[in-house]
Amino acid sequence: RKEVEQDPGPFNVPEGATVAFNCTYSNSASQSFFWYRQDCRKEPKLLMSVYSSGNEDGRFTAQLNRASQYISLLIRDSKLSDSATYLCVVNIHAGGTSYGKLTFGQGTILTVHP
Amino acid sequence: NAGVTQTPKFQVLKTGQSMTLQCAQDMNHNSMYWYRQDPGMGLRLIYYSASEGTTDKGEVPNGYNVSRLNKREFSLRLESAAPSQTSVYFCASRPSGTGYIQYFGAGTRLSVL
Numbered sequence: 001r002k003e004v005e006q007d008p009g010p011f012n013v014p015e016g017a018t019v020a021f022n023c024t025y026s027n028s029a030s031q032s033f034f035w036y037r038q039d040c041r042k043e044p045k046l047l048m049s050v051y052s053s054g055n056e057d058g059r060f061t062a063q064l065n066r067a068s069q070y071i072s073l074l075i076r077d078s079k080l081s082d083s084a085t086y087l088c089v090v091n092i093h094a095g096g097t098s099y100g101k102l103t104f105g106q107g108t109i110l111t112v113h114p
Numbered sequence: 115n116a117g118v119t120q121t122p123k124f125q126v127l128k129t130g131q132s133m134t135l136q137c138a139q140d141m142n143h144n145s146m147y148w149y150r151q152d153p154g155m156g157l158r159l160i161y162y163s164a165s166e167g168t169t170d171k172g173e174v175p176n177g178y179n180v181s182r183l184n185k186r187e188f189s190l191r192l193e194s195a196a197p198s199q200t201s202v203y204f205c206a207s208r209p210s211g212t213g214y215i216q217y218f219g220a221g222t223r224l225s226v227l
Contacts, residue, residue, distance in 0.1 A: 032214045043218035091214040106156040
């Protein structure tokens with residue numbers, strides 16, 4: 001089983017739609033969670049961190065359920081510019097030290113069309 | 115503000131050739147990382163350096179070596195390239211402290227024929 005699993009999609013949605021992505025992680029020692037965005041043929045960039053209480057950044061809302069080991073990302077009022085691959089990312093602590101190593105999901109492809 | 119700079123951006127090698135991928139960051143970060151990204155596989159960690167003078171293996175280190183030349187620079191070497199090493203390679207860096215956000219370079223697209 002992969003340590004971080006995402007539905008690869010692709011998700012094709014019209015402008016203005018609301019879309020949700022899910023991610024599960026297998027290691028209960030995971031302590032930090034992120035969503036990164038990767039545009040075609042570009043490097044990953046941090047979209048937002050994910051906090052236990054849930055957090056929002058404009059049209060983007062991230063949720064974390066530690067009991068179910070589940071992370072979600074909700075995008076409201078989708079824009080054409082939201083088209084990208086969204087990577088679920090987890091920092092897994094091992095033996096008290098992790099050197100900041102991140103584990104990446106394979107990514108979910110989103111295409112927003114007019 | 116350059117951030118993380120990788121060179122070259124593109125490279126084509128023949129099987130058995132060697133090359134070094136260069137990475138430099140100007141953010142005074144302690145930790146640096148090398149990843150490879152293959153279709154459907156996500157990013158996989160090759161090697162990392164928690165601080166200047168230290169390096170450690172990641173998930174897929176075979177066929178690679180690294181050098182943390184100084185705090186700014188972290189290079190990845192392929193001694194004898196194989197077609198299985200065709201991939202996109204990303205370098206990343208992270209500041210010290212408890213935040214685990216990493217900042218990525220633009221990547222190197224490598225093809226091994």
